[in-house]
Amino acid sequence: MVSSGQLSPAPSGHPATAPAEIETVALGDLASDPRWRRPVLLEQDLLVLTTGGHGTAELDFRALSCRPGTLLRVRAGQVLRCSGAHLDATVVRWDPAALRGLDVDPDAVPAWLQLAGEDEDAVINEVSQLAVDCQRHRGVAAARGLLRHQLAVLLLRLSLLPRRAHPATRAETVTFHRLCREVERGYQHTRRVEDYAARLDCSVRTLTRACLAVTGRSAKQVVDERVALQASRLLAATDEPISRIGRRLGFSEPTNFGRFFTREAGVSPGAFRAARERPAPGPVVRPRSPADVSSHPCGA
Missing domain, CATH: 1.10.10.60 (Homeodomain-like)
Structure with a gap:
């Protein structure tokens, strides 16, 4: 396992004709343009864990600050662009079928989390192990159950992290x-x-x-x-x-x-x-905190 701030880099350089059901990649692999001049419309669900650098991620045109320990939950259909200073991050992405039959709600994970302490260590260890197993068992059908349950545990852990109580009944x-x-x-x-x-x-x-x-x-x-x-x-x-x-x-x-x-x-x-090749001209919807309405938000 890996201690805080020492997450192993995601495997890359292994092209495939179609994305695996669950896989890990480097953040830069999400955009064909390394400068991220345009937002990318994503087709899979993602977790993005920043491991190095400081910068900004635009998620659906909202600017979210990122530094080591920042985790983003990105849903299929959202647009993402990383601007400013270069960020190093490991991305876990999956198809909806990967969690079928498991008692886990990916939408219970908020869009933005800044991890710290034991929570950060635990998440880094789980993402690191998932990255290792995705690479080690690439294309092995028998490993599908292992990867599914690893992803489910990671999502459950993130959904249980404490957050600000909401005033609504x-x-x-x-x-x-x-x-x-x-x-x-x-x-x-x-x-x-x-x-x-x-x-x-x-x-x-x-x-x-x-x-x-x-x-x-x-x-x-x-x-x-x-x-x-x-x-x-x-x-x-x-x-x-x-x-x-x-x-x-x-x-x-x-x-x-x-x-x-x-x-x-x-x-x-x-x-x-x-203006799409410049930083977002402003929020298209009225500003909200990234943690607001974390479960099943409209627009997810």
Whole structure:
């Protein structure tokens, strides 16, 4: 095992035709451009453990400071870019099927954690061992169970770390999470809170009260922010035409999409895309602490 601050580097230089179900790589392997001039739209779930250097990671356009012991939980579909000083980090990535049948919720891990003391030592040891076993048993079907359970233990440990208590009641938090799940299924088709209230068999007032308690924003703001976030991801990390992005998000006319995005982001879609090789022009959604709404956040 390895003591704090001495995590073994992730194995690299082993190209494969398709990602393994669970694997570890170096942070630099996530971006084809080593300068990270553009955000990367990620297709797998990740844990990113910083082992050296100081810098900033932009996760869905929120700047998160990183130094040794910083851990990021990145979900498939989010965009990531590391800017500023070079960071050394080990990345654990996995496909959803890797945790099927195991009693673990990856979304219980907050987006940002600064590890310290015994917690840091334990996480470093587990990530290090996982990296070693991913390399040692690469392509060995019999090792699949070992890697699955190692990942599950790591995620469970991270989900149990103490964090700031949330002021919302349990009922409000449950309602908010139910809304987020419905928004994930429906944001490309409707932005009407009334539609989500009908699907959840509750009132608009109930949804708004829950969102205000958990996030400080109304239900309508939560829904609109999710749409704006997805638009921002596609504008920044793909070359898809702006008009097509608007249609994908339920806007029949490009002008309507342009007005919506400008209202939410403060800049037009074209200006946002033009600035994508520079540091994020500002948060697309209203600022939140990385630890806020850590479980099943809208936009995950």
